[in-house]
Amino acid sequence: MDINIKPENKPEGLEGAGYFATSLDRVVGLARANSLWPLPFATSCCGIEFMATMASHYDLARFGSERLSFSPRQADLLMVMGTISKKMGPILRQVYEQMAEPKWVLSMGACASSGGIFDTYSVLQGIDRIIPVDVYIPGCPPRPEQVLDGILKIQELAKSESIRRRDTPEYKVKLAQYGIE
């Protein structure tokens, strides 16, 4: 049987007969990127689209994210999908703070990214007002292909970032902007 499986590209390194040497950062990055555990914070229709992304047709599991984590303490990736009201804001922030490093945030759809059509007194005008966001997915709602693309972008980040991202000065500055320790 001919099965078409594309192996993961090797990171840069030294190769010779019987050995392969590369930096620890790259190996850990590779492992992290291909085993992200997303926490779905789904509040509305984008969440429905995410269900399609997880189901057999689009199958997010192909990219190593088949295990959704419903506890923030075990999640690597916070996926915010849907309208976040101002009253919900502190709860979202608490969920983000409970996640262990390394953590990434993906904002799916117009509402999570900017408030969307809900330019009104009760709706938070973008989650980046309360937590830092790594990748934004536009659309109302975005198609599952776009969600997959967003996850792949997060994977690129996970691969290329330093093993202890939280120690980098840029990251510290970013978190300080949001008043998060």
Place this chain on the structure above:
Amino acid sequence: MIDLLNQIAEKLKTKFNDGLLSAELHYDFPVFIVEKKIIVDVLTFLKDDTDTGFNFLTTLCGIHMPENKGAELGLMYQLQNMEKNQRIRIKIFMPDGETKTPSITSLWPTANWMERQEYDFFGFEFTGHPDLRRILNMDEMNYFPMRKEYPLEDSSRDDKNDKMFGR
């Protein structure tokens, strides 16, 4: 419906004299406007009187019509008679700044959350309410968003260029 309107209007007139300000049919809905100070008595009467028997409070909602000088704010109580399947509305009006209204939580416990909502959105102060605080909006909100002097749009946005919005 006109029979129901006349029957209830007759009863309210006998009981409260001038307290009944108007009785009209809006589409097929009997609507009664009464004096604010007798609202609890009116609702108690409609609930307990065996002839009327409006034993269920369907909903309660606030009204803000700034163009009605002296009666800008109002409250609408919708009652239902479960046995006879009859529905009526009772309205009261009050000037802006006189938002103290008697609570009807002693009549219907369900009015608790309804009154909290009307406080949240319009700022009605229900006297006698056991726990009058915001219910839907965040606690830090410092205005009553359904009042018409406040814009619907979010005030914290600073990326809105009027040119882009054709204004």
